Structure formats: C-alpha cells, structure tokens
Amino acid sequence: MNYRHGYHAGNFADVLKHAALCELLRLLLSKDKKLFVLDTHAGAGGYDLGGELAGRTGEAEAGIARLAAAPRDGMPAAVARYLAAVAAYDRKFGPPTRMGAATGGPRRYPGSPRLVRAALRPGDRFVACELHPGDALALKREFAGDRAVEVRQADGYQVLKAVLPPPERRGLILIDPPFEAADEFERLARAVRHGLRRFATGCFAIWYPIKDEAAVAGFLGALAAPRLLTMTLRLADGGETGKLTACGLAVINPPWRFDEAMAEALPWIARALGGKASLN
Numbered sequence: 001m002n003y004r005h006g007y008h009a010g011n012f013a014d015v016l017k018h019a020a021l022c023e024l025l026r027l028l029l030s031k032d033k034k035l036f037v038l039d040t041h042a043g044a045g046g047y048d049l050g051g052e053l054a055g056r057t058g059e060a061e062a063g064i065a066r067l068a069a070a071p072r073d074g075m076p077a078a079v080a081r082y083l084a085a086v087a088a089y090d091r092k093f094g095p096p097t098r099m100g101a102a103t104g105g106p107r108r109y110p111g112s113p114r115l116v117r118a119a120l121r122p123g124d125r126f127v128a129c130e131l132h133p134g135d136a137l138a139l140k141r142e143f144a145g146d147r148a149v150e151v152r153q154a155d156g157y158q159v160l161k162a163v164l165p166p167p168e169r170r171g172l173i174l175i176d177p178p179f180e181a182a183d184e185f186e187r188l189a190r191a192v193r194h195g196l197r198r199f200a201t202g203c204f205a206i207w208y209p210i211k212d213e214a215a216v217a218g219f220l221g222a223l224a225a226p227r228l229l230t231m232t233l234r235l236a237d238g239g240e241t242g243k244l245t246a247c248g249l250a251v252i253n254p255p256w257r258f259d260e261a262m263a264e265a266l267p268w269i270a271r272a273l274g275g276k277a278s279l280n
C-alpha cells in the first residue's frame with residue numbers, strides 16, 4: 001500500500017468528488033429521517049496543503065486553489081456551498097493564513113470524512129474505514145473523542161458487506177479506492193453489486209480515474225445499476241506528464257434534484273479549472 005492521499009489532497013479529482021459529496025449530503029439530509037454514511041476508503045481525514053506530502057506535488061494548485069480564486073459572479077449555489085465547507089474547515093483547523101483572495105486557497109483541506117462530519121445532524125451515523133496504518137491513525141486522531149464518527153482500520157469492501165443494509169434504511173456509501181491494484185475496477189463492481197443486492201435503495205457514490213475509456217465503460221456496465229448518474233471532469237492540459245487528468249464519479253440512486261444541481265455546477269467548475277465536464 002503505497003498510496004497516500006496527502007499527495008493529492010485538494011486536486012481536481014477531489015474538487016469533483018467533494019463538490020458532489022457536499023450536494024449529496026445536503027439533499028439526503030434535507031429529509032427529516034436518520035441517515036447512515038459509510039466512507040469505505042476514508043484517507044487521513046484532513047490535509048495540510050503546505051505540508052510535506054501535498055507541498056511536494058502542488059496538485060491543489062490546479063484544483064481547490066484555482067477554484068477558490070475564481071471570480072464569484074454567477075457561481076452556482078452548489079459550488080459556493082462546497083467552497084464554504086472547505087473555508088469553514090480551513091478556518092477551524094488551519095494555520096493563521098486563511099483561505100481567501102490574498103492566498104488563493106486554503107492551507108488545510110478537508111477530506112471526505114471531514115465534509116461528512118460537518119454536515120451530519122445529531123442522531124445520524126457515520127462509519128469511516130481506512131486500511132493504511134499511518135492514515136488510519138491520523139483519521140482516529142482527527143476524530144478522537146467524537147462519538148458521532150466510528151473509525152475502523154479495516155478493509156472498506158469487507159465493512160460494506162458487513163454493515164449493509166443499515167437499520168436506518170437510508171444511507172450514503174462513498175467508495176473512493178486508490179486504484180493501486182490492477183483489478184480494482186472488478187473488485188469495485190463486485191462490491192457495488194453486492195451492496196445493491198443488500199441495500200437496493202442506498203445512494204452509492206463511486207469515484208474512478210479515467211485512463212482507459214474502454215475499462216471505464218466496462219466498469220459502468222458491470223455495475224448493473226438502474227438509476228445511475230455519471231459525472232466526468234477532464235483537465236485541458238495533460239497527457240505528457242503521465243499525471244491523471246480525467247476522472248469520474250458514478251452516483252447510484254441519486255437524491256431528487258441532485259442532477260439539476262450538478263448540471264449547473266459542473267460546467268462552472270470545469271471552466272474555473274480550465275477543463276471540460278460531462279453529466280449523463
């Protein structure tokens with residue numbers, strides 16, 4: 001396990017995933033019923049963008065820093081809400097330099113568990129899994145003493161099998177693997193199909209890299225999901241560096257009006273980052 005999300009925190013892929021995650025949470029939590037959230041591949045929880053890992057790649061420059069520095073005129077509400085969530089985390093946990101026009105972006109960036117935690121209401125339940133010992137320890141420290149978050153150092157795919165369906169009968173399952181393994185798409189599709197058999201009404205959000213279009217098409221087909229929405233974000237420059245420049249998020253059973261919010265947000269995000277987006 002070599003992957004550390006700290007190298008990639010706040011990059012364009014996080015922008016797509018986290019803007020959508022914030023909107024999913026907002027819509028799912030607008031109903032007056034308890035929600036269960038499972039983050040199968042949670043990472044460290046929060047990241048120092050000026051620190052050793054993120055500082056080495058500077059990937060956040062082309063992601064959250066660029067989005068935060070974009071003019072606010074005409075900014076869709078979903079983008080503004082995502083930026084507000086990032087700024088709130090940065091204000092609370094970051095160093096004295098704050099996100100804003102002068103700095104261009106946050107110093108500390110929230111991972112998916114922090115965005116989930118910030119949105120939850122009392123009585124909602126959240127399980128976050130992380131397998132890497134160092135990141136699992138960081139995640140445990142991030143939520144030490146917080147009884148609303150159950151951190152498990154465990155294989156998220158196994159936990160998914162064990163905890164579905166949740167007693168709440170309403171749930172969001174975020175699956176965000178590192179794609180280090182050659183068979184990750186197959187493993188992921190198997191896990192989702194299994195999850196859907198146990199919890200057909202659950203909302204599943206699945207992040208994936210786009211390097212091989214045929215592999216992505218095969219994966220999306222293998223999900224066998226009747227209510228599937230896919231979003232992609234592709235940066236304009238790239239290819240030569242070998243760095244990832246395109247990714248997608250598949251959402252199964254999206255909440256009502258999620259598609260409308262993202263149809264407005266995605267082109268704006270893509271313009272701000274100098275890329276292209278699609279929604280199907």
Ligand SMILES: C[S@@+](CC[C@H](N)C(=O)[O-])C[C@H]1O[C@@H](n2cnc3c(N)ncnc32)[C@H](O)[C@@H]1O
Pocket residue numbers: 001003004005017039040041042043044045110111112113129130131132135154155156157176177178
């Ligand atoms: C892309 S990162 C997660 C980022 C996080 N979801 C976010 O948005 O902030 C993937 C994480 O999965 C962890 N991981 C890898 N295999 C795992 C597994 N089988 N179960 C749980 N975590 C795993 C990696 O250590 C890494 O921290």
